Amino acid sequence: xxxxxxxxxxxxxxxxxxxxxxxxxxxxxxxxxxxxxxxxxxxxxxxxxxxxxxxxxxxxxxxxxxxxxxxxxxxxxxxxxxxxxxxxxxxxxxxxxxxxxxxxxxxxxxxxxxxxxxxxxxxxxxxxxxxxxxxxxxxxxxxxxxxxxxxxxxxxxxxxxxxxxxxxxxxxxxx
Amino acid sequence: xxxxxxxxxxxxxxxxxxxxxxxxxxxxxxxxxxxxxxxxxxxxxxxxxxxxxxxxxxxxxxxxxxxxxxxxxxxxxxxxxxxxxxxxxxxxxxxxxxxxxxxxxxxxxxxxxxxxxxxxxxxxxxxxxxxxxxxxxxxxxxxxxxxxxxxxxxxxxxxxxxxxxxxxxxxxxxxxxxxxxxxxxxxxxxxxxxxxxxxxxxxxxxxxxxxxxxxxxxxxxxxxxxxxxxxxxxxxxxxxxxxxxxxxxxxxxxxxxxxxxxxxxxxxxxxxxxxxxxxxxxxxxxxxxxxxxxxxxxxxxxxxxxxxxxxxxxxxxxxxxxxxxxxxxxxxxxxxxxxxxxxxxxxxxxxxxxxxxxxxxxxxxxxxxxxxxxxxxxxxxxxxxxxxxxxxxx
Numbered sequence: 399x400x401x402x403x404x405x406x407x408x409x410x411x412x413x414x415x416x417x418x419x420x421x422x423x424x425x426x427x428x429x430x431x432x433x434x435x436x437x438x439x440x441x442x443x444x445x446x447x448x449x450x451x452x453x454x455x456x457x458x459x460x461x462x463x464x465x466x467x468x469x470x471x472x473x474x475x476x477x478x479x480x481x482x483x484x485x486x487x488x489x490x491x492x493x494x495x496x497x498x499x500x501x502x503x504x505x506x507x508x509x510x511x512x513x514x515x516x517x518x519x520x521x522x523x524x525x526x527x528x529x530x531x532x533x534x535x536x537x538x539x540x541x542x543x544x545x546x547x548x549x550x551x552x553x554x555x556x557x558x559x560x561x562x563x564x565x566x567x568x569x570x571x572x573x
Numbered sequence: 574x575x576x577x578x579x580x581x582x583x584x585x586x587x588x589x590x591x592x593x594x595x596x597x598x599x600x601x602x603x604x605x606x607x608x609x610x611x612x613x614x615x616x617x618x619x620x621x622x623x624x625x626x627x628x629x630x631x632x633x634x635x636x637x638x639x640x641x642x643x644x645x646x647x648x649x650x651x652x653x654x655x656x657x658x659x660x661x662x663x664x665x666x667x668x669x670x671x672x673x674x675x676x677x678x679x680x681x682x683x684x685x686x687x688x689x690x691x692x693x694x695x696x697x698x699x700x701x702x703x704x705x706x707x708x709x710x711x712x713x714x715x716x717x718x719x720x721x722x723x724x725x726x727x728x729x730x731x732x733x734x735x736x737x738x739x740x741x742x743x744x745x746x747x748x749x750x751x752x753x754x755x756x757x758x759x760x761x762x763x764x765x766x767x768x769x770x771x772x773x774x775x776x777x778x779x780x781x782x783x784x785x786x787x788x789x790x791x792x793x794x795x796x797x798x799x800x801x802x803x804x805x806x807x808x809x810x811x812x813x814x815x816x817x818x819x820x821x822x823x824x825x826x827x828x829x830x831x832x833x834x835x836x837x838x839x840x841x842x843x844x845x846x847x848x849x850x851x852x853x854x855x856x857x858x859x860x861x862x863x864x865x866x867x868x869x870x871x872x873x874x875x876x877x878x879x880x881x882x883x884x885x886x887x888x889x890x891x892x893x894x895x896x897x898x899x900x901x902x903x904x905x906x907x908x909x910x911x912x913x914x915x916x917x918x919x920x921x922x923x924x925x926x927x928x929x930x931x932x933x934x935x936x937x938x939x940x941x942x943x944x945x946x947x948x949x950x951x952x953x954x955x956x957x958x959x960x961x962x963x964x965x966x967x
Contacts (some may be wrong), residue, residue: 437965447883455881482845490839 400571401551402525404532405563407540414442416542416561425554427545431526431535453511454504463504465496531565579805579950582942589939596932603925604671611925612671613915618929619668620764621907622937623661624785625792629654630720631753631782637723637746645961646951648812651795651922654789655720656944657937662713664933668764669706676700688847692771700767708763712756719749727952734954757782765825768914772852774789776837780910787826788903791896794819798889800950807950813887814964820886823896827880830906831873856909860919864909869962872902882949898959904930 407413417428421444431440473479474487474519484491526532526543535541542563546554551568558566586618603611633651636644673679678693685693692783693700723742730738758778766777774780797816800806841849857865876899885891912920952958 451881451883482843484843490842493839538908551688 399548401546401548402566402569402571403544403546403551403554403558403566404526404529404569405542405555405558405561405566406531406534407542407561407563410436410438410540412561412563413540413542414438416558416563417442419561420542420544420554421555423557424552425544425546429543429545431532431541431543433536433538436540450508450511453507453515457511458500458504459508460507462496462500464503465499466492468499469495472503525569525571528569529567531567574951574953574962576949576951578947579807579945580947581800581803581805582945585799586939586942589935589942592719592935593933593939595900596928596930596935596937598932599928600925600932603928604667607925608671609674610708610915610923611929612667612674613673613912614925614929615667615933616675616764616925617904617907617911617926618933619661619664620761620781620911621788621904621930622906622933623664624781626655626657626661626720626937627753627757628782628785628787628789629714629792630658630716630723631750631757631786633723634719634746634750634753637743638750640743642957642960643815643964643966645818645955645957646774646964647793647797647807647815647819648955649948649950650807650945650951651789652720652724653948654792654946657941658713658717658720660940661838662717664936665709665713669709672702672705676767678767680851689771692848696767696770700770701890705763708759712760715752715756717883719745719753728948729953730785730955731949731953736956739956741906746965754778754782765911768872768911769852771848772893774837774841774849774852776833779833780830780837782908783826783830784903784906786821787830788900790823790826791899791903794823794889794896795893795900798893801889805950810951810962812962812964813889814966816889817883817886818893818964818966820880820892823899824877824880824886825893827876827899831869834868834873847878855913855917859917861909861913864920868902868906868909872899876902892954 405416407416413430420428426444428443430443431434432439445468469492470487473481478486480486481488481491517524526541531539532541542558544554544558545550548570555566555568600611600615603614629651633648633655635641636648636651668675677689678696679687679702681690681693698704722745726738726742726745761778761781765781766772766774794816796809797808797819799810800808803809838853841853846848855861876895879885879895885895908920908926955961
């Protein structure tokens with residue numbers, strides 16, 4: 399069973415040190431929560447490039463191709479339609495719908511992709527919110543959370559305390 | 574931060590000056606051999622290089638209007654590109670002298686088709702030599718005054734410091750934008766759209782602007798990349814974040830150009846009105862068709878997908894290559910816009926095209942470099958310079 403280990407830090411440096419130490423022990427599923435942007439956090443967490451742009455690009459291209467083929471098949475091929483005596487297959491007239499469907503599919507791909515692939519739908523809220531003290535993540539606290547196997551939870555909690563974390567809590571993933 | 578005034582650029586200035594003299598002299602010879610062809614070539618070169626200076630001026634106004642902090646480190650360069658505008662006022666003289674070779678409405682021949690003759694007659698109150706030259710004078714005076722004030726206030730701040738001069742620049746930069754948009758639009762009507770007196774398209778000025786604005790970003794990217802190794806130049810102080818943002822703008826305005834180009838094309842194509850549609854028939858039928866297809870592919874599709882790459886935008890040399898390519902196809906774009914009125918059957922590239930392009934361009938580059946010298950390469954006492962230097966977008 400998975401669990402989340404949370405710890406609150408007062409200053410940035412111990413937070414980054416703790417994140418790097420946990421990664422050195424092989425715990426890669428880390429996250430940092432803070433009330434303001436931390437530019438160093440990306441490096442400390444060893445974040446790889448996000449896959450969201452690829453999801454958006456594939457969605458957008460799929461939408462554009464769908465939009466064009468839909469128009470070509472319906473009014474250009476299956477049931478040729480004479481609009482203002484232009485040829486049934488008129489590329490310029492098809493571009494606006496092609497473009498719009500590309501935008502629509504790209505944004506839907508991001509939305510559905512984030513919901514399902516990143517936020518773990520149908521989970522409605524993240525387990526870390528179970529911890530009352532975690533409220534300070536949007537006020538003045540810097541939080542490190544680690545997603546670990548249940549048996550690793552206690553050693554990771556020890557490690558966080560060693561770097562000076564307060565309010566160290568272990569939250570099991572609700573099933 | 575203290576910086577010595579910029580004194581470099583000599584290595585590029587000398588060849589640019591040679592190119593200017595040789596190119597303009599050769600174009601002048603062309604003017605004697607075949608005045609009409611040479612003037613058309615000169616017109617393309619003129620609107621190409623002038624557009625970049627105006628694009629930079631509008632970019633500068635937009636920076637001030639949005640109270641942008643990140644571009645402060647590269648703003649001195651963007652201020653200096655429009656400082657070439659007085660040169661363009663001088664370079665306008667050949668166009669003023671050769672008007673009757675360029676514009677059919679100047680001296681309509683007896684053999685003019687009836688609908689063309691009607692359009693020329695109908696538009697006479699607007700399209701006549703006196704008003705045309707008067708308008709050109711108004712455009713240039715306005716552009717030169719705005720560019721001069723924004724740049725000289727910024728340079729004065731290098732020694733005076735304080736926030737008052739920033740406030741003045743913000744006000745003038747933002748306040749001049751609507752008038753820059755109007756003068757640029759009417760200039761494009763006068764100098765390019767009136768080549769066919771029948772044709773009218775309200776978005777025409779935006780089309781010229783879109784390509785020129787993109788070209789202004791391309792020039793900034795190339796100048797920044799070239800000046801990166803030189804500690805006395807602005808590129809040295811820029812971070813990869815600045816290049817990344819400039820690359821994003823290049824991507825955005827490649828797409829904006831395509832959007833405007835297609836909007837203009839599709840409305841006219843779908844309406845199929847006899848007054849407007851001949852302008853496009855000239856450009857998408859016959860010999861010019863392939864130029865149009867080339868533009869759609871290489872002014873939009875290919876650079877768009879290349880510029881999507883984050884790594885490319887964060888590699889100044891690679892980004893500069895794409896920027897250089899876009900500068901080249903932007904010239905093809907303006908060639909396609911102007912030249913079909915000279916060669917309706919299809920493109921007939923001539924030596925004069927190259928001579929005029931190199932001549933006007935060499936003069937513009939040499940003059941801009943000359944104006945860059947003697948002033949600090951970066952607005953050293955701008956209150957937002959620190960913000961710009963530690964720019965980290967998220």
